[in-house]
Amino acid sequence: MKISVEHIAKLARLSVSEEEKELFGPQLNGILSYMEKLDELNTKDVGPTSHVLSLSNVMRDDMPGNSIPREDALLNAPDHTDKFYRVPKIIE
Amino acid sequence: MKYEAVIGLEVHAQMLTETKIFCGCSTKFGSEPNTQTCPICIGMPGVLPVLNKKALEFAIRTGLATNCKISNYSRFARKNYFYPDLPKGYQISQYELPICEHGFLEIVVDGEVKKIGITRIHMEEDAGKNIHEGGGNYSFVDLNRTGVPLMEIVSEPDIRSPKEAAEYMKKLRTILRYLGVCDGNMEQGSLRCDANVSIRPVGQKELGTRAEVKNINSFKFVEKALEYEIKRQIKVIEEGGKIIQETRLWDSDRGITESMRSKEEAHDYRYFPEPDLVPMTVEQKWIDEIKSSLPELPDVKRERFVAEFGLPEYDADLLTSEKSIANWFEGAVKAGGQAKAVSNWMMGELMKLLNEENKTFEECALKPAQLAEMLSLMDKGTISGKIAKTIFEEMYKTGKDADVIVKEKGLVQVSDEGAIEKAVDEIIAKNPKEVERYKSGDEKLLGFFVGQVMKAMKGKANPQILNEILKKKLS
Numbered sequence: 170m171k172i173s174v175e176h177i178a179k180l181a182r183l184s185v186s187e188e189e190k191e192l193f194g195p196q197l198n199g200i201l202s203y204m205e206k207l208d209e210l211n212t213k214d215v216g217p218t219s220h221v222l223s224l225s226n227v228m229r230d231d232m233p234g235n236s237i238p239r240e241d242a243l244l245n246a247p248d249h250t251d252k253f254y255r256v257p258k259i260i261e
Numbered sequence: 262m263k264y265e266a267v268i269g270l271e272v273h274a275q276m277l278t279e280t281k282i283f284c285g286c287s288t289k290f291g292s293e294p295n296t297q298t299c300p301i302c303i304g305m306p307g308v309l310p311v312l313n314k315k316a317l318e319f320a321i322r323t324g325l326a327t328n329c330k331i332s333n334y335s336r337f338a339r340k341n342y343f344y345p346d347l348p349k350g351y352q353i354s355q356y357e358l359p360i361c362e363h364g365f366l367e368i369v370v371d372g373e374v375k376k377i378g379i380t381r382i383h384m385e386e387d388a389g390k391n392i393h394e395g396g397g398n399y400s401f402v403d404l405n406r407t408g409v410p411l412m413e414i415v416s417e418p419d420i421r422s423p424k425e426a427a428e429y430m431k432k433l434r435t436i437l438r439y440l441g442v443c444d445g446n447m448e449q450g451s452l453r454c455d456a457n458v459s460i461r462p463v464g465q466k467e468l469g470t471r472a473e474v475k476n477i478n479s480f481k482f483v484e485k486a487l488e489y490e491i492k493r494q495i496k497v498i499e500e501g502g503k504i505i506q507e508t509r510l511w512d513s514d515r516g517i518t519e520s521m522r523s524k525e526e527a528h529d530y531r532y533f534p535e536p537d538l539v540p541m542t543v544e545q546k547w548i549d550e551i552k553s554s555l556p557e558l559p560d561v562k563r564e565r566f567v568a569e570f571g572l573p574e575y576d577a578d579l580l581t582s583e584k585s586i587a588n589w590f591e592g593a594v595k596a597g598g599q600a601k602a603v604s605n606w607m608m609g610e611l612m613k614l615l616n617e618e619n620k621t622f623e624e625c626a627l628k629p630a631q632l633a634e635m636l637s638l639m640d641k642g643t644i645s646g647k648i649a650k651t652i653f654e655e656m657y658k659t660g661k662d663a664d665v666i667v668k669e670k671g672l673v674q675v676s677d678e679g680a681i682e683k684a685v686d687e688i689i690a691k692n693p694k695e696v697e698r699y700k701s702g703d704e705k706l707l708g709f710f711v712g713q714v715m716k717a718m719k720g721k722a723n724p725q726i727l728n729e730i731l732k733k734k735l736s
Contacts, residue, residue: 176529180341180529182343219336219534219540220534220536221536222539224539225540225541225542226539226541226542227311227312227538227539228311228312228313228314229285229312231278231279231280231313231314231316233280233285233286233287234280234284234285234286234299235285236287236296236298237298237299239293239295242295242298242303242404243295252294252295252401252403253294253295253392253401253402253403254295254402254403254404255400255402256345256399256400256401256402257398257399258393258396258397258398258399258400259345259391259393
């Protein structure tokens with residue numbers, strides 16, 4: 170097994186049951202093995218790619234744009250006050 | 262056994278751009294919470310970040326000023342972790358291809374120049390701000406700071422003492438402020454410092470296990486926090502213990518560092534190239550342009566102040582610690598002020614007056630030319646050095662020129678021998694006992710007579726003439 174379901178579930182803040190671990194483990198590793206097929210390609214003369222577009226230097230000038238009203242910003246939050254997002258206490 | 266410390270600093274500097282690094286929201290400090298956000302910086306699905314060109318320029322400026330190599334190909338990376346102040350669930354940062362690498366800066370400690378290597382400078386976005394006070398079981402999040410452009414400046418582990426660390430921070434801050442890329446305010450968080458600290462027996466090559474000290478949120482704590490941490494590590498080792506690799510928080514109230522157990526779990530940030538941003542290729546032409554626009558940097562300026570104006574090292578060092586101070590000085594010299602005299606008045610009276618009001622040279626209402634003019638009145642003998650102090654304060658407070666104040670207040674120095682003689686005679690007549698003592702050899706009393714005459718003449722007597730007359734009359 171290359172992937173520890175437990176480890177990546179923890180990183181993603183997901184709780185997985187024992188049954189799920191058994192189910193997802195082979196599935197995720199199956200995907201990895203499938204992708205390994207790419208290793209068979211000869212990429213000796215191909216440069217590493219980090220972006221699908223062959224563009225570079227897309228930039229904006231340092232000019233202020235529009236921010237959104239606070240009510241709108243807070244609208245999608247699970248919990249908020251009139252000024253802040255509200256979350257469970259962070260420091261014990 | 263003797264130990265030495267090995268210290269590397271990671272400095273985060275907020276860049277002085279108008280807008281955030283990937284969107285047009287304002288970076289203004291101290292606004293109402295959550296009023297400077299937009300779908301891009303609060304991580305709404307489907308939005309696309311676009312790099313602020315100024316942020317890239319500022320990073321390159323900083324790299325050039327710290328002797329770095331500017332990468333002609335650079336890109337952003339995603340650093341994945343969860344925290345309430347990070348709305349996207351990842352921070353856009355740089356990983357294996359930072360914009361600047363392999364630089365250094367020079368510090369002076371105990372009269373010796375030391376080179377501190379700079380591993381890299383990379384760009385990233387700041388996180389929001391968590392507020393823990395007064396919320397009972399809740400914390401509050403303000404995302405105004407989310408997406409403010411940061412530079413992370415990482416030093417090599419070349420620093421060997423808390424004092425060197427403080428000097429490095431001071432030098433770095435001065436350079437950032439000269440460049441105009443960061444205001445360097447540690448208390449407000451626009452300049453932050455994390456330190457990697459380890460110790461090893463003197464002579465040992467291998468590095469000891471390091472601890473990372475965070476939350477050093479004031480200039481005066483850089484040395485204190487490191488001193489504490491080094492002492493703590495030595496104690497652990499000497500008691501037969503082992504240093505644990507961990508993150509420790511500096512607690513300025515208690516003057517100690519404390520383990521941050523919640524962060525002990527090994528980080529797994531799963532960095533990968535940021536798919537929402539295209540790479541940056543920096544042309545040499547642009548680098549050259551930025552290079553030619555760099556201001557004269559503090560080290561060069563300091564050396565020039567010594568060579569050109571014949572200032573002592575101490576004066577030159579202080580006068581070049583801020584660009585605004587150096588400009589003020591040069592303004593006064595250009596207006597005709599003698600360099601050392603200008604320096605003395607600036608480092609003495611002017612800094613005292615500014616400090617009393619908590620003001621900087623940028624906010625100084627007194628013009629450099631006004632000091633130069635006052636100095637010329639002193640040279641001409643129109644005013645005495647003693648009176649000059651009064652005039653200087655008056656100039657500072659009212660903004661009026663020295664000659665105007667001299668006229669208004671009748672402060673012209675009295676060089677008329679007859680007038681001085683008259684005052685001297687009066688004082689001599691009033692103090693027969695002191696005259697006796699002086700004549701019988703107590704020459705220290707000359708100062709007493711000078712003081713008395715000056716007092717009687719409201720400080721306006723020409724001191725040279727007064728001295729001559731006094732000595733003549735008393736002998």
